[in-house]
Amino acid sequence: MNTLIQxxxxxxxxxxxxxxxxxxxxxxxxxxxxxxxxxxxxxxxxLFFECYAPMALLEMEKIAERAKEEFDIKEVAIHHVVGxxxxxxxxxxxxxxxxxxxxxxxxxxxxxxxLKETVPIWKKEYFExxxxxxxxxx
Amino acid sequence: xxxxxxxxxVTKDIIGSSVYCPNDEFYTVGHLREHLYQSFPxxxxxxxxMIAVNMNYAEDHIMLSSTDEIALIxxxxxx
Numbered sequence: 284m285n286t287l288i289q290x291x292x293x294x295x296x297x298x299x300x301x302x303x304x305x306x307x308x309x310x311x312x313x314x315x316x317x318x319x320x321x322x323x324x325x326x327x328x329x330l331f332f333e334c335y336a337p338m339a340l341l342e343m344e345k346i347a348e349r350a351k352e353e354f355d356i357k358e359v360a361i362h363h364v365v366g367x368x369x370x371x372x373x374x375x376x377x378x379x380x381x382x383x384x385x386x387x388x389x390x391x392x393x394x395x396x397x398l399k400e401t402v403p404i405w406k407k408e409y410f411e412x413x414x415x416x417x418x419x420x421x
Numbered sequence: 422x423x424x425x426x427x428x429x430x431v432t433k434d435i436i437g438s439s440v441y442c443p444n445d446e447f448y449t450v451g452h453l454r455e456h457l458y459q460s461f462p463x464x465x466x467x468x469x470x471m472i473a474v475n476m477n478y479a480e481d482h483i484m485l486s487s488t489d490e491i492a493l494i495x496x497x498x499x500x
Contacts, residue, residue: 316500332499335429335492338476339499363499375500395500403473403492404499405430417498419431419467 287360288343290336294362294373303358303380312387314377314395320370328409330368335403339363342402346394354390356381361394363404424453424485427492432470435463441493450474451481453491468496 287302300313318330347359358380368374377394381387406417426441433439443460447453450472458465471478471494474485478494485491 333429334499335427335473335476335494338473338492341476399497399500401478401497402499403429403494403497405495406498407430416431416434416495418496419498421466421468 285340285344287358288340288347289362290334290339290365291362292364292366294364294376296373296376299360299362299376300378302360303378305358305380307382308357308380309382310380310384310387312379312381312384312391314375314391315373316375316395318368318370318372318374322408325410327370328411329370330374330409331407331414332363332365332368332374333405333407334363334365336365338403343398346397346401349397350379350390350394354381354393355383355386356390359390359394361398363398363402365404424487424489424491426453427490429493430495430498431467432464432493432495435461447485449481449485450479450483453485454481457493464493470495 296315300311320327343361350359356379360378363375377391379387379391407414408417428436428439473492473494474483474489
């Protein structure tokens with residue numbers, strides 16, 4: 284099992300960062316995505332994440348490989364949650380290790396941007412007056 | 422020949438199940454897409470609808486076989 288790329292019930296940020304921490308690298312860039320408690324002025328009570336697990340893992344692996352090809356970085360870890368999450372909880376952590384920080388920052392942004400475009404994970408936002416699958420409709 | 426189509430997110434709500442097994446035969450992803458749009462017009466209102474074959478995004482010209490794992494991928498919203 285690839286410990287770097289995982290779908291999990293909950294995430295410890297430090298654990299994901301430690302997966303890519305080796306003494307020869309000089310920098311680790313970590314992006315932490317959390318549940319925002321509002322969207323377009325409406326209060327969000329909770330989120331539910333559903334995924335097509337085997338394909339989501341494959342797509343996350345592809346993104347990590349592309350990041351390593353396109354940026355001067357050494358390691359990428361991506362952990363994303365599934366299931367129900369409350370405002371403030373961590374839903375995704377991306378950790379990128381490199382010899383130098385600039386490549387780590389750039390690669391980290393590439394990974395989260397691409398994840399949001401290609402990885403088959405869906406979130407449903409729950410409001411006081413109902414729920415909606417995010418981005419499904421115009 | 423029959424197909425099993427895995428459904429996720431809003432497509433599960435529109436079709437009303439987590440899998441869809443059409444009786445018809447489809448040669449390509451495009452044929453399946455047309456069938457789905459005719460049978461479930463609400464699918465046409467989505468921002469996008471990708472179809473994955475064996476866990477890869479598939480364009481409309483891709484041929485289908487009954488052993489393929491087919492899935493509907495409505496607009497993703499991870500992260």
